[in-house]
Amino acid sequence: MSKNGMFGASGSGDTSGFGGLVNTTTVIGSTQRPFGGYFDQVADDLERAYPLFSDAIEKVVVDRGELTLFIKRDRLFDVAKILRDQLKFEMCISVSGAHYPDEIGRELHAVYSLLSITRNQRIRLEVCVSDKDSHLPSLVEVWAGTNWHERETYDMFGIIFDNHPGLTRILMPDDWPGHPQRKDYPLGGIEIEYKGATIPAPSQRRSYK
Amino acid sequence: MTTFTDPYASSQETTEGRVYSVTGGDWDSLVTEIGATKEERVVLNMGPQHPSTHGVLRLILELEGETVTETRCGIGYLHTGIEKNTEFRNWTQGVTFVTRMDYLSPIFNETAYCLGVEKLLGITNDVTERATVIRVMMMEFNRISSHMVALGTGALELGALSPMIFAFREREKVLDVFEMISGLRMNMAYVRPGGVAQDLPQGALAKIRETVKELRHNFKDNEKLLIGNSIWIKRTQGIGYLDLAGCTTLGITGPVLRSTGLAWDLRKAQPYCGYEDYEFDIPTTDTCDVYGRFLIRMQELEQSLRIIEQCVTKLEKLEGQPVMVADKKIAWPSQLSIGADGMGNSLNHIREIMGESMEALIHHFKLVTEGFRVPAGQVYTSIESPRGELGVHLVSDGGTRPYRVHFRDPSFNNLQSTAAMCEGGQIADVIAAVASIDPVMGGVDR
Numbered sequence: 083m084s085k086n087g088m089f090g091a092s093g094s095g096d097t098s099g100f101g102g103l104v105n106t107t108t109v110i111g112s113t114q115r116p117f118g119g120y121f122d123q124v125a126d127d128l129e130r131a132y133p134l135f136s137d138a139i140e141k142v143v144v145d146r147g148e149l150t151l152f153i154k155r156d157r158l159f160d161v162a163k164i165l166r167d168q169l170k171f172e173m174c175i176s177v178s179g180a181h182y183p184d185e186i187g188r189e190l191h192a193v194y195s196l197l198s199i200t201r202n203q204r205i206r207l208e209v210c211v212s213d214k215d216s217h218l219p220s221l222v223e224v225w226a227g228t229n230w231h232e233r234e235t236y237d238m239f240g241i242i243f244d245n246h247p248g249l250t251r252i253l254m255p256d257d258w259p260g261h262p263q264r265k266d267y268p269l270g271g272i273e274i275e276y277k278g279a280t281i282p283a284p285s286q287r288r289s290y291k
Numbered sequence: 292m293t294t295f296t297d298p299y300a301s302s303q304e305t306t307e308g309r310v311y312s313v314t315g316g317d318w319d320s321l322v323t324e325i326g327a328t329k330e331e332r333v334v335l336n337m338g339p340q341h342p343s344t345h346g347v348l349r350l351i352l353e354l355e356g357e358t359v360t361e362t363r364c365g366i367g368y369l370h371t372g373i374e375k376n377t378e379f380r381n382w383t384q385g386v387t388f389v390t391r392m393d394y395l396s397p398i399f400n401e402t403a404y405c406l407g408v409e410k411l412l413g414i415t416n417d418v419t420e421r422a423t424v425i426r427v428m429m430m431e432f433n434r435i436s437s438h439m440v441a442l443g444t445g446a447l448e449l450g451a452l453s454p455m456i457f458a459f460r461e462r463e464k465v466l467d468v469f470e471m472i473s474g475l476r477m478n479m480a481y482v483r484p485g486g487v488a489q490d491l492p493q494g495a496l497a498k499i500r501e502t503v504k505e506l507r508h509n510f511k512d513n514e515k516l517l518i519g520n521s522i523w524i525k526r527t528q529g530i531g532y533l534d535l536a537g538c539t540t541l542g543i544t545g546p547v548l549r550s551t552g553l554a555w556d557l558r559k560a561q562p563y564c565g566y567e568d569y570e571f572d573i574p575t576t577d578t579c580d581v582y583g584r585f586l587i588r589m590q591e592l593e594q595s596l597r598i599i600e601q602c603v604t605k606l607e608k609l610e611g612q613p614v615m616v617a618d619k620k621i622a623w624p625s626q627l628s629i630g631a632d633g634m635g636n637s638l639n640h641i642r643e644i645m646g647e648s649m650e651a652l653i654h655h656f657k658l659v660t661e662g663f664r665v666p667a668g669q670v671y672t673s674i675e676s677p678r679g680e681l682g683v684h685l686v687s688d689g690g691t692r693p694y695r696v697h698f699r700d701p702s703f704n705n706l707q708s709t710a711a712m713c714e715g716g717q718i719a720d721v722i723a724a725v726a727s728i729d730p731v732m733g734g735v736d737r
Contacts, residue, residue: 145668146410172539175673176699178684193684195671195699199539199553202560206671227542230707231699238374253367253736262375263695269372269379 112141120203121149124169131168132161140210150206158209159219162194166224170200174221177231179239181264189213190241194221194228211241220246238263332360337721339368345444345725346732350709357717362710366703369736377696381662382408383623385693387480392698393734394477395440398433399676400698400734401482402426406563407672407685408484411665414616420605421612422486423564428499428602429472429481430564430674431595435506436465437677438588438595445585445726446517449526454516461509464502471495486615489627496603503596503603510592518589527582531712531724534579541708545679545701546587547728552577557675564674569598581727588729591677621663624655662691669695678702678729700734 116122121144128151129135138157143150153161165171175195183189188210196205211218220243221228232243233252240261243249251258260267302311338349349365373392377385389404390397409415443458466476472491473481481488517523533543535551548555554573558566574590576583615622628637644652667689673682679701686695705728712724 146413146670148670150669173542175542175680176682176684176697176704178695178697178699180669180686180695193669193697195682195684197680199555199560204561204671225542226540227704227707230703234703251367253370255367262372269375 111143113144117142117144117149119147120201121205124149124203124205127169128161128164132164134160148204148206150208152208152210155209155211155218158207159221159224161207162221162224165196165205169198171196171198171203171205172200173197174225174228174231175204177221177228177235179235179241179263181239181266183265185210187212190216190239192218192235192241216241218243220244220249222246237261240264335718339365342448344722345448345730348706348725348730348732348735350721350725352713352718352721354718357719359713359716359718359721362713362721364706364709366706366732366735369732371737373737374696374698377693379692381691382484382665382693383662385696386483387478389696389698390478390480391733392737393676393678393681393700393702393731395437395731396433396676396678396681396734397478398426398429398482399674399681401480402430402564403672403674403676403681403683403698404685404696405482405484406674407670407683408665410670410672411668411685411687412484412621412663413666414485414618414621417616417618418486419613419616420565421490421609422614424602424605424609425472425487425491425614426482427564427566427569428599428606429469429487431598431602432465432468434595434677435592436462436469438592439465441677441726441729442513442517442585442588445723445729446523448722448726449523451516451520451523454513457509457513457516461506461513464505468499468502471498483615483623485618485621485623486613488623490614491606496606499599499603503599507593507596510589514589517585524582526720526723527580527585527727528578529580529582530716530720531581531584531727532579533708533712537708537711541711542704543679543708545675545677545705546584546591547705547708548679549573549575549587550577550583551579557673557680561673563672569601571597581723584727619654620658624651624658664689664691665693673699676701678731678734679705698734698737700737702728702730702732702734703737706730706735 115125117125125142132138134157138154138161140152140154143152151161162174173196175197178193178195180191180193181189182191190211190213192209192211194207196207198204209218218241220232222232223245229247230252232246233249235241236243236249237251237253238261250256254262302309333354335352335354336349337352338344339347344350347368349368351363351365352359353361371391373388377388380388385404385408386401389400392400406415409418439458439462443455443462446454446458469479470476472495473479473488475481533547533551535548535553537543538548538551544555552575554575556573557563558571559573571594574587574594576586627635644655665687667687669684669686671682671684673680675681680699681701682699684695684697684699685693688694708728709725712728713721716724
């Protein structure tokens with residue numbers, strides 16, 4: 083990935099001279115064993131409990147002392163169930179999302195933070211889906227608490243969680259167009275009209291570009 | 292004219308002519324039965340503008356008489372798009388946004404966010420001890436002020452006015468401490484990536500000691516008002532039941548989880564900010580009800596005071612230590628001070644950058660307008676806020692602005708338990724159950 087300009091400005095907006103800079107962003111690759119800490123133990127336990135482990139997991143990333151398992155979406159439900167039942171990750175603390183428009187074919191990421199009270203450990207699951215086919219299995223059956231988190235992720239990113247008991251918008255109004263947290267959705271979103279004059283959305287103003 | 296005998300309409304001859312009276316069959320009993328089985332099903336919208344729902348929370352209740360058969364929450368009325376906004380500001384400015392999420396625990400929002408940024412930067416161990424101790428002290432003060440609102444408004448919603456007056460009196464004292472230290476009473480943006488905005492002012496520790504003493508004395512008033520109060524007990528005991536299994540599947544943390552008897556507190560279980568060096572207990576109850584949660588909050592006040600006292604002792608020893616990391620590429624360049632109108636640049640700093648050092652001016656300008664770069668990657672940091680696990684998921688693409696900021700707010704998650712706590716109970720108990728979750732809508736909707 084690369085990013086142009088120092089302030090993110092393009093065209094005539096940037097008079098600083100930094101507009102021609104090109105910054106490359108590193109994508110963190112897969113981590114090889116040993117992972118360190120309790121992460122090897124978690125991986126071993128999961129491999130033992132789930133024979134299809136190597137097929138289900140795209141990559142394992144250990145970064146800044148945190149373990150992330152990238153899971154194929156077809157296997158997500160099975161892996162989640164095994165993590166809860168056999169590895170004792172009793173709580174799905176949160177479901178977050180992220181939009182990477184540059185990663186063609188895997189633009190939308192859902193990020194699950196799991197907590198095991200028994201083991202006093204945390205891990206993170208990440209699932210990538212494409213913008214055009216943004217379906218994921220819902221984990222409400224595994225952890226009922228993911229209900230609202232999945233609704234929020236749907237609301238903000240447009241990821242559709244199949245088999246969710248009631249996948250509706252939760253923070254935005256029901257008839258809101260678009261999914262605000264996507265990178266192609268402008269800040270502010272709607273133009274403000276006042277006495278005939280139109281003020282552009284904040285992201286269209288120069289200082290934010 | 293042909294006539295036929297109608298089984299339901301007998302007729303009789305009168306002076307006015309033939310009169311039919313429509314009776315007979317089993318219609319009478321049938322109508323009575325309809326009345327008996329007719330559903331008294333009412334769908335009631337409570338909120339979003341209702342004084343007892345803890346903010347702009349909309350509860351959609353399905354009632355049969357006084358019994359609640361189904362509960363749903365409607366949220367989003369306070370959605371402000373803070374997470375989206377932070378993506379358009381630099382990392383330091385993010386503090387000013389996130390402090391406004393859960394407006395009753397601003398210091399927790401700031402600290403969780405800053406711990407995340409520091410983890411991304413890899414400077415977690417470079418934060419000075421003095422800054423960390425100040426953070427802990429501010430957090431514990433904030434826990435007190437937040438619990439005071441929870442207890443005060445919770446009692447108010449159940450009809451007890453006096454505890455609210457007393458609780459807000461104590462909260463004012465805590466806010467006075469915040470004002471003395473940060474210049475602001477709420478939404479301070481005091482905790483910054485790399486440390487805190489400024490050191491404690493002269494005489495702060497003495498004032499804090501005095502405040503702790505006053506608070507400890509005054510908490511007894513509140514206890515007298517509620518603990519053992521027979522109305523309070525009747526309104527709260529056995530109400531809003533949620534056991535450990537329910538808490539686990541719903542991801543509930545904080546006082547609600549601890550009311551099931553499980554002593555799960557991130558300050559002990561997964562210590563951050565050096566909490567392992569403090570002596571304090573985790574109050575629990577095993578009643579799983581509103582009363583248990585109330586007792587836990589009451590007892591946590593005393594534990595917070597204990598931690599604050601230990602902080603003061605530590606801070607006396609750490610006098611003179613800096614409160615910001617030494618790295619000049621991260622630390623805010625200006626020397627902040629509290630003036631008449633709150634926190635601002637000190638005159639000495641302005642004199643230096645405007646009159647003495649061109650380099651200092653350039654440095655100031657670059658760091659303030661553009662900000663520092665944060666290496667690419669993602670982290671999840673979590674702390675124990677007054678309401679449970681406050682988690683922050685941060686993603687950086689290597690730039691000067693966050694790529695994604697997500698707050699896992701405990702209020703948002705815990706509010707999901709409303710249905711489990713309320714269904715099958717009385718409508719009046721819905722208020723007690725929601726108050727015991729202590730949701731803050733600013734955090735729920737962000």
